[in-house]
Amino acid sequence: MAAKEEQVKFLGKWPSPFSNRVELALKLKGIKYDYSEEDLSNKSQELLTSNPVHKKVPVLIHNGRPISESLVIVEYIDETWKSNPFLPPNPYHRASARFWSKLVDEKCLPPLWDAFWCDEKGREKAVEEAMEALKILENEIGDKRFFGGDDVGLVDISANFVGYWVDILQEIAGLQLLTSEKFPKLYKWSQEFSTHPIVKQALPPRDKLFAFFKSRTG
Amino acid sequence: MAEQEVVLLDEWLSMFGSRARIALAEKGIKYEYREEDLSNKSPLLLQMNPIHKKIPVLIRKGEPICESLIIVEYIDEVWKETAPLLPSDPYLRAQARFWADFVNKKVGDVGGRIWAGKKEEHEEAKKEIIENLKQLEETLGDKTFFGGETFGFVDIALVPFSPWFYTYEALCNFKVETHCPKLISWAHRCIQRQSVSKSLAAEKEIYDFVIDFRKKSQLD
Numbered sequence: 001m002a003a004k005e006e007q008v009k010f011l012g013k014w015p016s017p018f019s020n021r022v023e024l025a026l027k028l029k030g031i032k033y034d035y036s037e038e039d040l041s042n043k044s045q046e047l048l049t050s051n052p053v054h055k056k057v058p059v060l061i062h063n064g065r066p067i068s069e070s071l072v073i074v075e076y077i078d079e080t081w082k083s084n085p086f087l088p089p090n091p092y093h094r095a096s097a098r099f100w101s102k103l104v105d106e107k108c109l110p111p112l113w114d115a116f117w118c119d120e121k122g123r124e125k126a127v128e129e130a131m132e133a134l135k136i137l138e139n140e141i142g143d144k145r146f147f148g149g150d151d152v153g154l155v156d157i158s159a160n161f162v163g164y165w166v167d168i169l170q171e172i173a174g175l176q177l178l179t180s181e182k183f184p185k186l187y188k189w190s191q192e193f194s195t196h197p198i199v200k201q202a203l204p205p206r207d208k209l210f211a212f213f214k215s216r217t218g
Numbered sequence: 219m220a221e222q223e224v225v226l227l228d229e230w231l232s233m234f235g236s237r238a239r240i241a242l243a244e245k246g247i248k249y250e251y252r253e254e255d256l257s258n259k260s261p262l263l264l265q266m267n268p269i270h271k272k273i274p275v276l277i278r279k280g281e282p283i284c285e286s287l288i289i290v291e292y293i294d295e296v297w298k299e300t301a302p303l304l305p306s307d308p309y310l311r312a313q314a315r316f317w318a319d320f321v322n323k324k325v326g327d328v329g330g331r332i333w334a335g336k337k338e339e340h341e342e343a344k345k346e347i348i349e350n351l352k353q354l355e356e357t358l359g360d361k362t363f364f365g366g367e368t369f370g371f372v373d374i375a376l377v378p379f380s381p382w383f384y385t386y387e388a389l390c391n392f393k394v395e396t397h398c399p400k401l402i403s404w405a406h407r408c409i410q411r412q413s414v415s416k417s418l419a420a421e422k423e424i425y426d427f428v429i430d431f432r433k434k435s436q437l438d
Contacts, residue, residue, distance in 0.1 A: 053320065053353065067312045069319055079308040091295040095283045102285060103269065136269060 008033035009061040011047050013040060014204050015212045017109075017161040018070040019058040024157050025077040027202040028084055071101060074157055086154040100140060100147060101158040108133040109161055115177065116169045130177055137162065138186040145192055156193055162186070163193035164203050168210050172217060224249035225277040227263050229256055231419045231427055233326070234286035236378035238274040241290045243413035244369070245297040287318050290374055304371050317357060317364060318375035324350035325379050332386050333428045337438050344390035348397050355398040362407065369411060373404075377414055380405040384421035385428050 010026065010033050012019035026033050038047055038057050050066035051059045059066050060073045062080070067073050078086040087094045111129035118126045137159070141147060147155035156163070166178050167190065180187040193199060226242065226249050228235035242249055254263055254273050266275045266282035276283045276292065283292045294303040304311050328350060331343040354376065358364055364372035383394045395402045408414045432438055 062309070065309055067309070067316070069316055072312050072315045072319065075315065076308055076312040079311065091292055092278075092281050092283070094295065095288050095292040098288045098291065099283075099285055102288070107269075 006032075007061075007063050009036065010034070011036050011038050011044070011050065011059040011061070012057050013038055015209060016057065017165050020160055020203065021070040021157050022058040022060060022073050022077075023202045024152075024160060024199060025074045025086070027198050028086070028152060028157075029077060029081040030083070031077070031081055071105065071154075071158060074154065078154070084151070086148070086152075086157065088149075088153075097148070097154045100155045103136070104155065104158045104162065108137065108159070112161065112166060112177070115175065116173045127175065127177070131182075134162075134178055134183050134186060138183045141185050141189045143185070144189075146189065152193070152196060152199060160193075160203075163190045165209070166190075167194075168206060169213060172210065172214050223279065225252060226250070227252050227254055227260070227266065227273050227275040227277070229254050229273050231424055232273060233378035233382060233419075234272075235274040236417050236419065237286040237374050238276060238289045238293075239417035240374050240377070240413050241293040241303060243417055244301045244303060244374075244411075245293060246300060247293070247297060287322070287371075287375060290371065294371075302368075302370070303374065305365060310365070314365060314371040317354075317372045320350075321354070321372070321375040321379070324353070325376065329379060329382060329386060332389055333382070334431070334435075335437070340390050344386075344392060347386065348392065348394075351394060351398045351401060355401045358400055358404055360400070363404070369408065373408055377405060377408045378418060380408075381418050381421040381424055385425045388425060389428075 008026070008031055010022055012022060012035065014020075014037060023035075036044070036046070038044060040057070043055060046061075047057065047059060048055055050061055051057075051068045054068060056068070058070055058073060059068050060076065061067075062076075067076050074086065087097055108130075111126055111133055114126035115123065115130040146152050147159065162178070169175075170177050176182070178187060178190060194203060224242075224247060226235075226238055228238065228251060230253060239251075252260075252262075254260060256273070259271060263273065263275060264271055266277060267273075267284045270284065272284070274284075274286055274289060276289045278296070283289050290303060304314055325347065328343055328347045331339050332347065335343060361367075363369045364376070387393055409418070
């Protein structure tokens, strides 16, 4: 716990999994923070000043200093507040966690997202790629409770979209991607993840998220 | 530290491979360099990076580490007594990671649309890369290196792209120096370091490769 007065503010958007990663990290570390919900169609001066390069959420502002990009923020939180580490101590395992975190971000999220929002023409290909991505994660989770081992770590935080958003979006889209029949181990992980005592407090309510995305379908 | 068996699977022209080479050289690590033929990947590469099948891959004690910036962080954590590549302050580390990520997306990906992209895409890609390099120029400012006085993570992330400027310039008809003179001076300062000069591919060699690739792929 920091001895001096800490000012932690976080600019986010509640339906965004990227924003949620930061919320997860803050809650897992037990950090007190002020939250500001951003309207991305009318960006606040604070957002534009603290993330002038990308003008996106999430942004963490710690003692007046801004940090952007969700996974950069999560590692910053991990290095600044050292209790409940998100990364293991061994350099090889840390490199491995960063590799999987990046893979989730770059290879899993895009096709999963596309599978839900693509039109009929592009959907088949997107679903195929999404299933391949889920298969890779199924192989990686194996018999571990979490990607981080016994507790939630960097990769689990990075994969929050897979652990929670996918179930809601597939119901809306009428798709069966992540199911216990197709990916039993990954499905089990998603249940462990979304019912974890701290994680579940940080995730947006299911019905609210469902309604939000449902209203965006045609 | 006792000499560990360290192998780097790489391809000389790769800017991502260069990052790993620079980091290893900065730390003075002895390693075995293995050149991969990417049209005929070795069984070792396919075994060590089965998901992406890409270089660079660093292999230490038989264990593979993939993705160039992850390799650089790994090298920094294992050989932590010499030449730190990332600052110790978490806020400055976050800034370094942010800008290295910016280089990947805004120079790497956009640069790819130039050298490996169709001619029709060049005008748009050129505008973007100039804007992004100008952003980096602004970030560098009058500092010696991106982190200040010490050569480090962001410099390692970006400098391997500098010999590629010649190719981008030739394909899109512009000069980086016109828009980003400080970046060009910074690149020259970096090349004064042996770790960098011995790790970068030559701009002419890159250009010849790209022209040949574009001809074979019928991109022009």
